[in-house]
Amino acid sequence: MTTTANPTRGGLTARALPPENLVTAGEVAAREGTAGRPRAADSSAARRAAGSVPSAATGGEAAHPTAVDSGARHHRPAGRLVGASVRRREDPRLLTGRGRFVDDLHPAGVLHAAFVRSTVAHAEVASVDLADVLATPGVVAAFTADDLGLGDISARLARPVEEFVPTDMPILARDRVRFVGEPIAIVIADDAYAVEDGLEAAKVTYRTLPPVVSDTAALAPGAPLVHDNAPANTLVDVAMFATPGIDEVFAGAACVVRVRTKTGRQNALPLETRGAVAEWIDKDGQLVLHTCTQTPHQVRTVAARSLGLDEQAVRVVVPDMGGGFGIKCVVGREEIAVAAAALRLRRPVKWIEDRKDALTASFLAREQRYDARAAFDAEGRILALDADVVCDMGAYSCYPFTAGIEPLMASAEMPSVYRVPAYRVRGRAVTTNKAPTAPYRGVSRPQYVMVVERLFERAARELGLDPVEIRRRNVITEFPYTGVNNITYDPGSYRESLDLCERLVREEGWYEAKAAAAAEGRHLGIGYSCFSERTGYGSAAFAARKMEVVPGFDIAEIRMDTTGAVTVTSGTQNHGQSHETTLAQIVADRLGLDLAKVRLQQGDTDRITYGWGTFASRSVVVGGSAVGRAAAKLADKLLVLGAHLLGTEAGEVELAPGGGVRVRGDHARAVPYTAIAEIAYLKSNLLPEGCEPGLAATASFDVLDDGTFSNATHACVVELHAGTGRVEILRYICVEDCGVAVHPQVVEGQCRGGIAQGIAGALFEQVTYDDNGEPSATSFMDYKVPTALEIPDVAIHHLETPCLFTETGAKGAGEGGTIGAPAAVLNAVNDALAPTGTELDDTPVTPETVRNALANGPRAAAAPTGEEDR
Amino acid sequence: MKPAPFTYHRARDTEGAVRLLAELGDDAKPIAGGQSLVAMMGFRLARPRHLVDIARLPDLDYLRRDADGALRIGALTTHHTVETAGDGALGAGYAVLRDAMRWVGHLPIRTRGTVGGSIAHADATAEWCLLAVLFDAELTAYGPHGERRIPAAEFFHGFYTNALEPDELLVDVRFPAPARHAALTEFAERHGDFAIVSAAVTLDFGPEEGAGPGTTPLRGGRVALGGVAPTPVRVPEAEEVLAAGGRADAALFAECAARAAAAVDPPGDANGSSQYRRSLVRTLVEQALEEAVNR
Amino acid sequence: MTAESTAQARTGYRERQLVVLDVNGTEHEVLVEPRRTLVDVLRHDLGLTGTHVGCEHGICGACTVLVDGRPARACLMFAAQAEGSAVRTVESLAGPDGELSDLQEAFTRHHALQCGFCTPGFLMLAEGHLAACPRTDKAEIREVVAANLCRCTGYQTIVEAIDDCARQRRNREED
Structure with missing residues (x-):
């Protein structure tokens, strides 16, 4: 373990960001080239910073405390776009119904596909009879696995077979089905209604096998095997970091606490389901696959491999996307089957997943079981952490991440924001007869943060310490910090975020409110979570996971045209994160251009050299740095050519605001970009000797160390309603630090949306399976996505510890909200339950469990601590 | 999630x-707003061969007070119409219908x-079914043989089944007597x-001028529950407590709620165990009584 | 087990009917199967793809349009049921030159949309509500907003945008 002084400590600033103070309307209008467009000032900074307590008819209770505004105002350097909440460039088309999502594409003669899916969880497929399907009016074709002969999707880790068992996922099931909803045949018809008539006519007979429907059943001795080559249904089994002497540390510790928890299986649930439109284009000799994916190049790789084509014969194009949240960063079987059908039929084929399939037959996530212990000394300092993690990954490994995605993330990063001297973990992925899993916003971090934060709260209770104080004694404060998990943490504001968050809760009066409620016999609770989020995983970090394909870098290309406007490409993939605005802000700043002069191109494998798409909060870190570097390279050439036109040396000139080159110290001597572009393209005879025509540059960026860690502290105040068990969130505060916020409003949007998804997992959403492997949630009646009446307003406060190696100082901000929320909510619920002695560690916490806890209490603590039955 | 084929018919009159x-027989189904039926057809859980669109039938969209104080609601009146009805249309005696509308979907x-x-x-948990049972509504069915009046208590037969013949339409719902102190x-x-x-309740303080919780002892009341049986039900055991009279206070309400919870034996499912539903009965009946008395 | 032949659809009787729709003030005639929902006709027969499909069972509200001025789920109506009604979609909100309406402006100002997929539904929900209840307040707006699902924003900024728009409309009225 090494610690050194933090070089940026002095640069830490606290700020709150009322949007109207970021940039004036005129300034935005001028920079966006849309002067004159009205921009009303946001009404009240205090209201916005404070959020508001959702009005709820709870009657007869003490008034809620009022919120206070805090933090200094942020000032960004004049003229810079990075740091300004400019209007999103995506918005006009999305607000007017002129976005183009995959289901909006309607090539002439398009056919519609749907899938005959398994109705049983585990079986050998005895026969598939599609004769009646083909006789259905409107049906054009129907194919089974044998008809198409496609290669399987195979995802691999470079680990020995004791640690990783490779399994393949066929595009269409052949002789065996492994979950309800598994595709068996693709049916193609002339409209989306007729194709469903066709599905009904399919006759599939099964020789059923006993299904494996839980992680415990999967690991039970003599359990049926989901994959014959995976003994004990275990796909990944990795033990890490067994610090020597850890057992002695536990044996001698003043306090040992334990948390056992199971988290519900969730659906990432982008509102736009998955979908694809595939078409063979003779002129280009290409299969063009329009699909809503976060990772177009990876789809191309799998499609080409599966279809037996060169990659240049497959073009993946991504239209506007209605969210993804991780479920769309893996390659699905259906889009490959659609591509195969289009190739076979030589007609465009469209598949739009319906909601029932999206809920049951798509990729799910998050179902994990933890048995974790932590040892503390009498002062509350953590001495050791020991955890066993089992992730129920369902029927197949996803590409490219494999079934290792969840257990390896949890194992690598569980020590979280704390100085943990000794650590041991075993992470396992088990396979079951359930829909397979994909990464979902946060990937294991919502769970292990919840487990670690519960361990700290429990230790505080045991030791009689304040739950914030015990965290304060343990958070990492010296950076860079290399942890027991061999990860080096770059500078963050762990302690500062904790302090500020607690201060806000105190100043708003929630501790008094809790006491007053208790006096009235009501149940208020306050919960915190303090955590970090590794963002911008580079190739080094993914290589450490031993992925066989190693994501990490991004490449950007930039071209300036004769009008002085630029087009920049990025291998990242916007699906709601505002890249068209934020990446353009970075480029515009580098070149001194108006935002309107910068256009971003993403999501087309023919136009983008290569990319890893958008996941793991990587876009602004990796993609943002790549576009920044490409712009800087282009700037170098502009300076050379500008100096040439000005008759001076490149060292004597600089970029001029508004798009030109000027002589340093003599700003009147300047040339606009248009003049430079003119000689680069239209009068190349005037170029200096040795200078090539054109204005283009390519740059790449990779994160070669352990990435950069955003951090935050969340606080949640809940009231539990005894009669119904309802958990009402009265207040939610987030103090976050993602370094330099390129677009603060977008960062706040990511926080709020992430927190909503975290609350959803903590309190509402879950897919369960019955003994036959039948999923419980087939509609939005059963899968309870929370609405505006369940999700509270969130007050957001910002700290800024700039990243030392990104081009802008930005860290990623995509997942933090989701990571922190379950722990804060669960801690608040348990704080409110404290008088009852019952502790709830499983999610989602349902009204019924809360009601029972309140009805049964008060009684002795039910939660075991100590060493029994390990 | 596309419906199976059907033939669409639009009816001009009842x-x-x-x-x-x-x-058309058993293969036909009437459709009005279609807010439940269309979703069921999308899942192909319902697949009528013929849909008879009755949404444009004249004269079935009304809220009307009869001379005897009863309220009549035409079958094609939307929830939104009731929700936005003025006091003149409903009066204090039926305000609970308007207030209950915020619970109906969105x-x-x-x-x-x-x-x-x-x-x-x-649907056993639908607000209108519960209100019909609570108010002892009279439901008018119209069929080939003319009109037929069915008391709400006899109308609901079980999950999604009722007393209507396949060729009958529900045309009118009559709420016979107002209930000023009512809540759902x-x-x-x-x-x-x-x-x-x-849970839906009424409290009866007598018809006299000025009668009410502050001035008059309780004379009786009704308790109806949804979600505890295949149909909405009245709970005589709980109503006995209200009928016994006395002061309409928290103690009485708690007793009434406890009796209601003891009287039902709700089936459990994924949304709540039998025991949890019983505890909700107690909570919600008490809450409804508190709301009702304060009206 | 196989499949396919000539890439021609199997023929067979599929009943179609003529449906006349008034959408955004324009009359359209389409010949469609009676089972075709309003949202599918809007999107795929009329090319008005601004209205989105999120669940096809009336819960998510991505398909919300105005039917005779009131918000309705276009996935829970057959197109034939909409004959004789005035249907309005998100395409009707902006000015003819693409100028955003005050409601759309409020959405962009408050960052009330991220991926934008649910946005047309929320806009039409709000448009209908504000027209019916110009004196609405934030609590009522929140209850109305709860009719639709958004997976990106956490709803707060949607509520704030609609509330802001309502206030500005009231202010303009008072001026």
Whole structure:
């Protein structure tokens, strides 16, 4: 373990960001080239910073405390776009119904596909009879696995077979089905209604096998095997970091606490389901696959491999996307089957997943079981952490991440924001007869943060310490910090975020409110979570996971045209994160251009050299740095050519605001970009000797160390309603630090949306399976996505510890909200339950469990601590 | 999630609709707002071969007070119409109907869904079914043989089944007597979902001028529950407590709620165990009584 | 087990009917199967793809349009049921030159949309509500907003945008 002084400590600033103070309307209008467009000032900074307590008819209770505004105002350097909440460039088309999502594409003669899916969880497929399907009016074709002969999707880790068992996922099931909803045949018809008539006519007979429907059943001795080559249904089994002497540390510790928890299986649930439109284009000799994916190049790789084509014969194009949240960063079987059908039929084929399939037959996530212990000394300092993690990954490994995605993330990063001297973990992925899993916003971090934060709260209770104080004694404060998990943490504001968050809760009066409620016999609770989020995983970090394909870098290309406007490409993939605005802000700043002069191109494998798409909060870190570097390279050439036109040396000139080159110290001597572009393209005879025509540059960026860690502290105040068990969130505060916020409003949007998804997992959403492997949630009646009446307003406060190696100082901000929320909510619920002695560690916490806890209490603590039955 | 094929018929008048239904037989279904039916057809859980659109039938969209104080609601009246009805249309005696509308799905459902459609759909937790049972509503069915009046207590037969013949339409719902002190409340994990349990009550302080909780002892009342049986039910055991009279206070309400909870034996499912539903009965009946007395 | 032949659809009787729709003030005639929902006709027969499909069972509200001025789920109506009604979609909100309406402006100002998929539904929900209840307040707006699902924003900024728009409309009225 090494610690050194933090070089940026002095640069830490606290700020709150009322949007109207970021940039004036005129300034935005001028920079966006849309002067004159009205921009009303946001009404009240205090209201916005404070959020508001959702009005709820709870009657007869003490008034809620009022919120206070805090933090200094942020000032960004004049003229810079990075740091300004400019209007999103995506918005006009999305607000007017002129976005183009995959289901909006309607090539002439398009056919519609749907899938005959398994109705049983585990079986050998005895026969598939599609004769009646083909006789259905409107049906054009129907194919089974044998008809198409496609290669399987195979995802691999470079680990020995004791640690990783490779399994393949066929595009269409052949002789065996492994979950309800598994595709068996693709049916193609002339409209989306007729194709469903066709599905009904399919006759599939099964020789059923006993299904494996839980992680415990999967690991039970003599359990049926989901994959014959995976003994004990275990796909990944990795033990890490067994610090020597850890057992002695536990044996001698003043306090040992334990948390056992199971988290519900969730659906990432982008509102736009998955979908694809595939078409063979003779002129280009290409299969063009329009699909809503976060990772177009990876789809191309799998499609080409599966279809037996060169990659240049497959073009993946991504239209506007209605969210993804991780479920769309893996390659699905259906889009490959659609591509195969289009190739076979030589007609465009469209598949739009319906909601029932999206809920049951798509990729799910998050179902994990933890048995974790932590040892503390009498002062509350953590001495050791020991955890066993089992992730129920369902029927197949996803590409490219494999079934290792969840257990390896949890194992690598569980020590979280704390100085943990000794650590041991075993992470396992088990396979079951359930829909397979994909990464979902946060990937294991919502769970292990919840487990670690519960361990700290429990230790505080045991030791009689304040739950914030015990965290304060343990958070990492010296950076860079290399942890027991061999990860080096770059500078963050762990302690500062904790302090500020607690201060806000105190100043708003929630501790008094809790006491007053208790006096009235009501149940208020306050919960915190303090955590970090590794963002911008580079190739080094993914290589450490031993992925066989190693994501990490991004490449950007930039071209300036004769009008002085630029087009920049990025291998990242916007699906709601505002890249068209934020990446353009970075480029515009580098070149001194108006935002309107910068256009971003993403999501087309023919136009983008290569990319890893958008996941793991990587876009602004990796993609943002790549576009920044490409712009800087282009700037170098502009300076050379500008100096040439000005008759001076490149060292004597600089970029001029508004798009030109000027002589340093003599700003009147300047040339606009248009003049430079003119000689680069239209009068190349005037170029200096040795200078090539054109204005283009390519740059790449990779994160070669352990990435950069955003951090935050969340606080949640809940009231539990005894009669119904309802958990009402009265207040939610987030103090976050993602370094330099390129677009603060977008960062706040990511926080709020992430927190909503975290609350959803903590309190509402879950897919369960019955003994036959039948999923419980087939509609939005059963899968309870929370609405505006369940999700509270969130007050957001910002700290800024700039990243030392990104081009802008930005860290990623995509997942933090989701990571922190379950722990804060669960801690608040348990704080409110404290008088009852019952502790709830499983999610989602349902009204019924809360009601029972309140009805049964008060009684002795039910939660075991100590060493029994390990 | 596309419906199976069907033939669409639009009825011009009630008689024509009924004649069509009679001709088409069991394969036909009337559709009004369609807010439940269309979703079920999308899942192909319902697959009528013929739909008879009754949404444009004249004269079935009304809220009307009869001389005897009864309220009549035309079957094609939308939830939204009731929700936005002025005091003149409902009066204090039926205000509970308006107030209950916020529990019916969400605004875009309420603008299309109809009172008659909701009752005919006979969901055990639907607000209109519960209100019909609470008020002892009289339901008028119209068929090939004319009109037939069915008391709410005899209308609901079980999950999604009712006393209507396939060729009959529900045309009118009559709430015979006002109930000034009435309330409906319910609980679901998300607002707008079908209730896990719903409770509706009335309190009777007598018809005299000035009678009310502050001045008059309780003379009786009604308790109806949804989500505890295949149909909405009245709970005589709980109503006995109200009928015994006395002061309408917290103690009495707690007793009434406890009796209601003891009287029911709700089936458990994924949304709540039997025991949890029983505890909700107790909570919600008490809450509804408190709301009712304060009206 | 196989499949396919000539890439021609199997023929067979599929009943179609003529449906006349008034959408955004324009009359359209389409010949469609009676089972075709309003949202599918809007999107795929009329090319008005601004209205989105999120669940096809009336819960998510991505398909919300105005039917005779009131918000309704276009996935829970057959197109034939909409004959004789005035249907309005998101395409009707902006000015003819693409100028955003005050409601759309409020959405962009408050960052009330991220991926934008649910946005047309929320806009039409709000448009209908504000027209019917110009004196609405934030609590009522929140209850109306709860009719639709958004997976990106956490709803707060949607509520704030609609509330802001309502206030500005009231202010303009008072001026």
